Amino acid sequence: MNCINEEKIVTCHWMDDRSLILLLRNPEMEMDNCNAGMQEWPDSERLKEALSLASFGNYYTMPGLKATVTLPDLMAKTLEQKLNKTVTRPSVAKDMNGVHLLIADGHLRAAVNLTSELLTEVNQGFGMAGQTSNNTEYSFKVWACRMQLLMALKLYTLLNEELIPFEEMDAPDMFYQYYPTLYPKGAKGSLVPFSMRLIHAEALRFTSNPWATLERIDRLEKDVNKVLDKSVNRSEYFFKIWEDRLLAVQKMRARSLFFLKEYSTSMILYNRLSKADGLSSEQRITLKLMLMRMAMAIGDQKNLEYYSNEIPASACDDQILHKCLKYIFYGKYNEAYETLQRYLNSLASSELYNNMAICLLYKGQVFDALEMLKSLPGDPNEPVAINFSIITELSTSNLAHEDLTIFAEKLHQFPDMFDPVTLKLMSS
Secondary structure, three states: OOOOOOOOOOOOOOOOOHHHHHHHHOOHHHHHHHHOOOOOOOOOHHHHHHHHOOOOOOOOOOOOEOOOOOOOOHHHHHHHHHHOOOOOOOOOOOOHHHHHHHHHOOOHHHHHHHHHHHHHHOOOOEOOOOOOOOOOHHHHHHHHHHHHHHHHOOOHHHHHHHHHHHOOOOOHHHEHHHOOOOOOOOOOOEOOOHHHHHHHHHHHHHOOOOOHHHHHHHHHHHHHHHHHHOOOOOOHHHHHHHHHHHHHHHHHHHHHHHHOOOHHHHHHHHHHHHOOOOOOHHHHHHHHHHHHHHHHHOOOHHHHHHHHHOOOOOOOHHHHHHHHHHHHHOOOHHHHHHHHHHOOOOOOOHHHHHHHHHHHHHOOOHHHHHHHHHOOOOOOOHHHHHHHHHHHHOOOHHHHHHHHHHHHOOHHHOOOOOOOOOOOOOOO
């Protein structure tokens, strides 16, 4: 058998964009916040100056698309070539409801393309950056959704280019107060959805100056704290929303520090967050599990033991998988496999099958690992498909070809967000 490249095996993605995808697939989270008056935001100095001068006719924020080409559905094209069958994609309305339907089905590239059409309709399409156009609640919602999509698809260059016209998101025309005749009397706060502010802060991680993201995170945290400081007489729901937003900003700081290889500082921050007041038991356990994965990622045995001991025993899916990842960390593949096998009937999932296959692979049972992945319930997700492709590479060439053909028959329902190059369905 060929040597196993352990770095290739996808057992978990602890630094992925799961929370981002969850928000994308649950747009009502952002919409509900807006309807409940959650657009509150501290006045910027630029807004204060404009209001003091009663100057409301200037255009400050002039965004526009930076790409003319549509994102191709490489997955559909590749599968049509491999399987010689037509891959159908959903047809949706040309509006934000259509965007959300595409996102719900995992067709993030098609969703990006639809946001391009919607922004073009409001004169913020290609070539319009630097040209005057009207910024509205609607246009900012489209931009916020587009930015999340670009981040999820890892199209960082395009993301940062399209963020440039928004500067530091403090321009007067980003606030309700700048439009006294357009919005109800007394309307205050920012037109910019909070999700867009999160993307705006973190996007700098993927530039030539990644440390600049910490400056934006600092400003974002200060502004969120200003809102919380004034929430004494607000509803419990209002306070909870902003506490969760503060937690999201603080987690982003810790995540960014880890990305910048400040491992110790990052883990200290995450641990501090896990002990903060007001967290639910689920949030606390999630942070502890993240710390476990971080320790495993950097080979920190001491902290791995420390954080794993802080997690209460439970039969929930996530904790079982993490217990087995700990076994894998120590090379105890038999124990990991046996633990997973005990829960196969009650907690059957693609993650469970995936990790069982990894255990079999590390035990040298390549054929059994392939059979395990082929028998997983439902359609395979991307990590499972990647692992399958890698495992077939470790098999004989004939077996790999045969099994990839069998496995590919499941891929006709894969959404356009998956990369056929990563899945080894096409050459790079």
